[in-house]
Amino acid sequence: MTVMTVLGAVLGGGLVACSASGDSRGDRHPGADRTTAAARASAHAPAATPGVAEKPPTMAPGPAGLTPVLERGPNRSDKVVALTFDADMTADEGPRAAAGEHFDNPELIALLRRLKVPATVFMTGRWAEEYPAQARSIGTDPLFEIANHSYSHYAFTSPCYGLPAVEKDAMHHEVKRAFDxxxxxxxxxVVPYFRFPGGCYDDATLRALAPEKVTAVQWDVVSGDAFATDADAVAQQVLDGVKPGSLVVMHCTRSAAPVTDEAVDRVVPELRKRGYRFVKVSELMAG
Structure with a gap:
């Protein structure tokens, strides 16, 4: 089975850099058919607190019980888009953080708050341990939700742009350790969604994660913000790729995605001018 990957390269074992292409898909496994997402999604009513789901919707398992995969929202007529941000940090990057490297991006989170843009942050457990106050602040703000990006940001299938690989029997532990x-x-x-480090997976990994009862969330729009230095180019790539129901992948890591906040500041008003509304992944999945 062909591995699904995000287009790019790994620098320093941490963050995957996306190319100019807006299509990050290889051959899709049978359980990832986006046309059946609406039929498999189970939506629940919103809670009294604005923007916080009582029970976040999840997708039913794919063929043979495989972990389901969402690449784009099921409603293709409503002009909604979900901005998602990967908070990447590998298990062995502590010394780099201690030396002053910034794997966080508080300016980005502050900008999303000022613009009142709901968002989903796919957070590694290692990032949460390095920046617990920020994780708590994001995870208690009804504007946001936190999803799982593994504990270590190691690949769940190889090759995956040079990322160290997680042993098959440790995948379950990686997800649980990150949630913890x-x-x-x-x-x-905290929502029961998972994003594969590097975007890399195959049927074996989907089978291994099945007991966790998570929905794997990929994307249909690659922002190209990783290692980018031109905010206008990143913004244009997003604007060129967004369609109703789109999932945009960006990053919340200053050292490896330094112009993301500037790009977002350009993207948001333009998409609103085009009639788009921003939602979290849980709201996108509910349709």
Whole structure:
């Protein structure tokens, strides 16, 4: 089975850089057919607190019980778009953080708040441990929700742009350990969604994650923000790729995605001018 990957390269074992292409898909496995997403999604009513789901919607398992995969929202007529941000940090990057490298991006989160843009942050457990106050702040703000990006940001199938690989029997532990680390910070808006480091997976990994009962969330729009230095180019790539129901992948890591906040500041008003509304992944999945 062909591995699904995001187009790009790994620098320093941490963050995947996306190319100019807006299509990050290889051959899709049978359970990832986006046309059946609406039929498999189970939507739940919103809670009293604005933007926080009582029980976040998930997708039913794919063929043979494989973990389901969402690449784009099921409603293709409503002009909604979900901005998602990967908070990447590998398990062995602590010394780099201690030396002053910034794997966080508080300016980006502050900008999303000022613009009142709901968003989903796919957080590694290692990032949550390095920045617990920020994780708690994001995870207690009804504007946001936190999803799982593994504990270590190691690949779940290889090759995956040079990322160290997780052993098959440790995949379950990677997901559980990340959820535990995130919740220990005091974050409450934690949703049962998972994004594969590097975007790399195959049927074996989907089978291994099945007991976790998560929905794997990929994307249909690659922002190209990783390692980019031209915010206008990143913004244009997003604007060129967005369609109703789109999932945009960006990053919340200053050292490896330094112009993301500037790009977002350009993207948001333009998409609103085009009639788009911003939603979290849980709201996108609910259709």
């Amino acid at each position: 680390a995130i919740r220990r910070t005091g974050a409450r808006n």
